[in-house]
Structure formats: structure tokens, C-alpha cells
Amino acid sequence: MAEILTDLDSLAIAILEVDENVKDYLDVAVILELLGVTKDTARRYGCDDIFDLARTVFEAVKYYQLKDESSGVKRKSRLESIIEAIKLFAGGVTLSSPWLAVILAYIIFKVSLLPAQETPLASTSINLALVFSIINTSWISPIFMRKLFYFMYQRNYSAVRKILMVYFTFGFLVTILAAGISIVLVRALGIYPDWWSAYFMTFFVTLSLLWLTTAPLYALRLYIPLIFTYISSLSIIGVSYGMMEMLQQRYMAHIYGIISGSFMAVIYLAIYLYLRSRFKPQIHEGVKVRFSFMLYLGIPYAIVNLLYFIFIFIDRLLVWYVQAPYPFIVDLFYEKPASLSLLTITVPFGVMNYYVNKFYRSASAGERRFNSFQIDEYCRSMRRVYLEMHASILASGILFQIILYHLLQGFLIKDETWIFMYLSLGHVFLAMIISNILLFLYMHRPAKSIPPLLLGILVNFILGVSFMRMWGMKYAVSLGYMIASIVTAILLAAISLRTIIKNADYYYYSAF
């Protein structure tokens, strides 16, 4: 054996193959002897004896151990695993941070991203602006963010800047166009007063900008700056409140707050990119960003995002739809339990984030653990993680819902409780829907989630309308949302199990 190991590097590698955790030269000496290295061999390497050779080889072993560490071979301790789980859970909670921050800020400080309106008509303009701004921007960001992440990974910062510039310009133009069309429509129909249109347009544009500017923070997983953006928005609103007495002026405080939030996000992105390019130098230059190719791959992602947001807002739009005297009027009775129900998503989102990451890790770790003839076992192991994920989301979600129910009992009257319960349970299943969508996105198969989402929207709409007509009560719409969530989650899970999980080896290979 020793005869074919003709250099120190080969010896070092051979040592690590026997024991990758050798600690000192004496360990090395033992293994050298096992490999058949003799005193004569040691002399051929210019060493006095086997121990002298072991000291020299150990230097090379340290080099390779260092290299392995840098490539992520090092195993995690239990404490590190717990810290990572907590981080992932917190990361998942921040996924729902816009809602969480907004609701918590309102409960604790009585400050919200949107102004609390005393009249339903004013509230309608702002809430419709909120819903349509989210739907308006939901499809734009996935097209660009996919590629942004791709170039970021390549450390191609000039391409990242180019994509961001085009993204912001495109997003802004689409927003202005959508706002223009809405105003023309509203005016042509002559249904809402002029101040209403002004409210709608201002909030629609500013909120769209906020979603557009925070989307790259989501995409780059910069959760802390993301939370900071919302906190700074809310802080500015809170501070401005103190200075503005009139209600109309207070409305401006919210505009300032939302705009400054967007501004903070853009500044953070600029600084982040500058620092990255300064300290992690660009590897590639002279890039050509082909937007046609980017669009082609991005369209399914855009559709998924758009459908998802339509799905989650259908119940509100149905409740607000009253036909006369205005087509939409916000129902403040529905809003309170609906907003409180959003608190439910935090825990299942945390659990979901932890498990989705566990799934990603298991996909790659499992491949290292199983041999090629054990593909079926590999797929079975992925199935176990997948089922565990769904069981945990469901259990944690329902448990948290019960806790919230008891905590919020004093705030809710009878029908509000039903709305809260239906929507909360729907949100638990929403976490399951998102977990499946994320798996499809991870495996670069976004189109697979489009049919279930379409069906979900249809069920949500039909049941919402039918239940309202049947029982004539608003809470019935929330029941429609809950059923639609359950149906969509089950359908997505069935598709996942039949495709991605059943052939995890193939999907994992072809994803990258």
C-alpha cells in the first residue's frame, strides 16, 4: 500500500480515508503503520523515522481538514441544531411579518400601517387599495426575483443592479398604469365620490411601491431589514400622529410612513449590494441579461403568486361586495375577526419554515446516505419528512388556534368568533398550501401548483357566494374560505406525493 502512495498529499488523503478526525501526529503514525509504511519508506520521504514522517504528513492532513470544513463537511452539535431550528422557526414567523407587525403594532401601540377609518366608505377605498396593490405587484416580483437570486449566487452584482433597475421601473410603470385604469373606470361609472378616488389612488400607488421594494428583501432572505422596514414605517406613522391633530392630516402620516418604508428598503438594498460587491468581490463581469428568457421561465412563478393572492383575498372581496349603493363597501364587522385570525398563521408558518428547510436538507443529506440501488428507500425517507411536516403544521396550527381562541374570547362576539374560527383554520391549511408551493418552487416545478390553486379559487368563490345566499350571513364566506383551503391543501399534497415525493430522486436531480 505504502509503495503506491508516492507523495505526502496522497498519504494525507489516505489517512483521512481511514479516520477523518485524526487529532495529532501519533494518530497519523498509527495509521501510517496500518498502511504498511516502514522506517525505510519514511527515509525515502527524507524523514528520520515514522514519527518524523507522521509529523510532516499531519501538516498536510490539517490542510485537508481545513478544506473540508470550508466546504461544509463539519457536523453540527446538538446546541447548534437547536439554535438553527429556532432561527428557522423565527424566519418562518417573519414570513408573516407584514401582517404580524401591523396587527401587533395596532394592538399594542394603536398604530397601524393603514389608517383606522371611522366611515365604511373611506375604509373601503384604503382596503381595496391594499388588496389590489398586493394583487398588482404579486405577479411582477417572481419574474425578476428568481433571476436576481440566480445572479446573486453567481456574485454577478452588475447583473443584480441591472435587474433591480428594470424591476423597479417595470413595477412602477405597471402600478401607474393600473392606478390610471382604475381611476378612469371609477370616474366613468361615477359611483364613488372624488375624495374616495384620491384616497384609493394614493394608497394603491404607495402600497404597491412598498410591496415592490420589500420583495427583493424577501427574495434575498434579508428578514431583519424586512422587519426593520415595517417597524420604521410604523414608527414614522406613530411619530407623525403626535404632530398631526386633524384626521385628514393623520391620513398623510400613513402615506409618509409607507413611502419612508419603501425608501428604507431601497436604501438598504443599495447599501447591501455595495457592501457585497466591496467585500465579496464580483466574480463575473460583462453580463448580458436576457429579459425574454427571464420572462419565459418567470411566467409560471408569476402565475402561482398571483393565484395565491387572489385565493387569500376572495373572501374579503365577497364580503365587501354589496351591489348598492356602491359595489364594494368594507364590512367592519368582518374585518375585526378577519384581522385577528391572521395571528394564527405565525406558528404554522414558523413550523412550515423549519420543515421546508428540513426537507431541503434531507433531500441532499439523504442522497449522501443512500446508495444508488436504494432509491426507493430514499424516496420513502423523503415521504416521512413530508408527512411529518404536514402533521406538525396541522397540529401546531390547531393548538395555536385554540390558545388564541381562549386569549381573544373577550374581544369577539358570537358571529365574530365563527369568522375567527373558520378563517383561522383556513390559515392553518394555508400554511400547508404554501409548504407545497415552496416545495414545487424548490424543485423548479411551479406549474404543478397552478391547477390546485385555480380550483381553490373556484371553490372559494362558489362556496362563498352560495353560503352567503343560503344563510345570508357574512361569516358564511369564511366557511367557504376554510373549505377551499382544505381542498387546495389536500389536492396539492396529493400531487406532491404522486410526483415530487414518489420520484424524489428525479425531481431533486432535475431541480438544479
Added chain:
Amino acid sequence: MVRILMLCEGTYPFYRGGVSTWTHNLISNLQDYEFLILAVTSTPFLHEKYDLPANVRAVLNIPLWGTEFVKEHISEFRFRDYLKGSLSTDEKRIREDFAPRFREFISEVKYGCRDPEALGEAINEMHEFLIRYDHRKTVRSKAFWNIIREEISDDKLYQHTRLSYTTDFTRILSHLLRLLSYEYPRVDISHSSAAALCGIPGIILKIKREVPYIITEHGVYFRERILDLPSEASIIERMLLINLYRAIAKVNYYYADKILPVCNFNVNWEEELGASTDKIEVIYNGVDVERFKPMKIEVKDNLKRIVVMARIEKLKGIMNVIEAMSHVSEKHPEAICEIYGPISDKIYYKTCLRKIKSLNLEDKVHFMGPTNKPEIAYNRAYMVVQPSLSEGFPFTVVEAMACGKPVVATDVGGVKEAVDGCGIIVTPRSPIALADGILRLLEDEDYARILGEEARKRVLKRFTYDGFLENYRRVYLEILSEKILREIVEWRRS
């Protein structure tokens, strides 16, 4: 004018190094030939590192990584062309038209190419498919993966590879197949600078259009890939990769009309891999003896400079020269070592710096960075050291010899053939032997001077530009006339 397709991999014109120097010298000095350069690289975002000679008509960079779509980096490639190919590619077509060829390809590759002709045909037919249909859809298809499953995961030997390894292997393969998605230009000769992946367009042109194919082999591709094999892979996993490289090398040798190693050292390997002896002819590299000549360079100190000209990476054995310097400086404090060259492996560079510090050699060993004036660096030297663990026929040794400098070099590749008594050859991977060689020259200045003079004479006799270029002109003419002759015979027959 004769058009030559120069096939390069990770070298000219985007990276500097020995092979790039060879390519540049050859093209610049054969102005009566037109060259098209097909460069196989790892990324599309590269800048040319050489001023291209006027006879280079075009450079086609084929990046195997760095874009989501094949040809996405080419401005002239229109999206609608891509869309056309993509829309006509579906699982059924892949299963029927591509999969059988891919199965043949894999079954040849996994056993290191038992039948080069079958492998060549499979490659050509896969190329025919990939130029018409979407590469991305093809390599991501179920049919593609199923063949891997059946040929690797169900193979009695290879089923013991880790699944992660099979996946990585398939991903690498899917990227390598990008090379087959390009149309290759119409040329009279293809000339590959290695019996490597970049030779595949040459093989395809040979099969499709009977374009004569030549290989110049600097380091033996197969041998160098073995040195690069991942240390964490198991024996069977290594075997899979070794067989892939073996298959690539063998199919190159099989279709080549001429194999032109740069030294005799390569010949043994080529023959071992099935290259027919009558195709092989050694053509040594030549250097510009007007540029690389003895010069008087003023140095203000009395230090004896030991110059190393190499990229900073493991294969160049920089660590050995550092260790050797610890022995040398004990006896000769006036000796310092200057290492010229870019840093290719940052981890290795840092390890070298740590070693220098631990041996207290901070004022004895200096990293000088890359230089555009190697002739100045050589002429500042008392001697030139080449400590590599693997080489083909290194320019650095011949250039140093042309500058009249004594050389201490490791016995790797064709180094011994280059030096041939006009320098000191030492055992590779042995700092002690290297130190002994250096000490011998430091202690005997007359001997060092004589070796330098002899080295210059040897270069003038064996390794000049003129001889080198004349050989290539002759080979080009020979294979072109053979082709014309064949065509005449066929024409007469018909």
C-alpha cells in the same frame, strides 16, 4: 485560405498559461491560415486575455455553466429560435429520439469506451438531436434520468455509488452535453489542444463532414484528470469518473488523424489508451529566442535569486520549494526565492503563507504576482526552479533555458526531455531533493554558468519557433493532401 478550427478547453483566449501561450504562438505565426477558435469554458462572463491575431476570424465561447439556457449568452441567438426548439421538445420525442443514443453513450462511458466508434456515433447522433431540440428540457426529462437509473443505479458495480454521487455525475454530464447543442463552423481542419472534451466538436466534424482532426497533447488529459479526482469519493465512484475521462480520451484518439504530443513522456500514456502508434508524432514546443535571451538586468543587491514561474496551486508544488528554501537559507542566507504567477487556489496560497511564517522565511520567499515580462524575471535570476508535481512540456523551463539560466526541475512529464543534461533534475514531491539541487548550483557558480550556456545552446538547436512552426505547417499540409487524395480516389471510384 485554409480554415482551422482551434479547439481549446479552459485556456486560450480567456485564460493565461502554457497551453494558451502555445496556441497564441501558433496562430500568430501562421498568418497564411485562418483560425476559428472554439473555447470550452466554465462561464460565459469572460474577457479575452490576449490580443487576437488578425487571422482569427471568430471566437465561439461555449460555457458549460453560468447560464440557464444554452446560447443565452450569445447576442445573435434569438429568443424565438429558442422557443421554437423548446416547444417542439417533449418527453415522447426525447424518449424515442434521444434516449437510445444516450443509453449507448452511457453504456460506453461507464466501461471506459470499449468501442470508440459506437461512442463516436452516439455522440454525433446526440448532437444532431440537441441542435434541433431544447437541451434544458432534454437533460431535465424523466427519460434522461431513467437511463442513468438503469445504467448506473441498476448496474451491479455502480449501484454501490452514493446516490448523491450519481446525481452529481448526471448533473455534470448534463452540463457537458451543452457542448453538443452548438452548430460547428465549416472548416478544413479541426485542431484540438487536448484529447479532452473540447475535442468532441472535432470528432463530430470528422464523422459528419470528414474534416481531418488533429490533437496536440500538452499534459495527458486522462492522467491530469486522475490527479484531480475528488479525494472523498469511493473507489467505485472514482472508477465512474475515471471511465468517463478514459472514454473521452479514447474516442479522441480513435478519431484523430494525427496525435501530436509535446514530449515523448505523453506517448506512453497515449499508447496505453489505445492511440495507434503510427498516428503519433512528437512536436516539441518552441520559444521566441529573440525575446528569451540572456540579458544584463541591473540588480542593486548581492542576493542570489531563485525564480519560480508558476500558478499558485497544489499541482505546481509551491509548498515543496518553500520547504526546500528552509534548508537552502540555512547555508546560503544570500539566496531568496521569487515566485511569479497568479493565485489559482486561494486556500493553497494561504497554506503556503502559513508555511512561510512557520519556517521564518518571510524575508526569503516572496510572492511576486503575475508578470507580463517573464524574460526580465528569468534574467534577474541566478537559477530557475520548476517544482511541479505534474507537467506536460513546460514553457517556463524552456524559456528559462533560452535565457541562459541553469534550471532545477522535478522529473515530471517531458521536463527531462527538455533539460537533457543542461540542468538538474530532481525527484518530484521531495523538498530535500529540491534543496540539494538548488544548493549544488549555489555552491558551484562555474557549474551553474556552464549549465546555463549549454541550456541556451540546446534551445537554439531543438526548441525554436521556426522548427516548431515548420512542423505544424508540414502536418497541416500532410493531412490536407491526404484528404484531397482520398476525395480524388472516391471521385474516380464514383
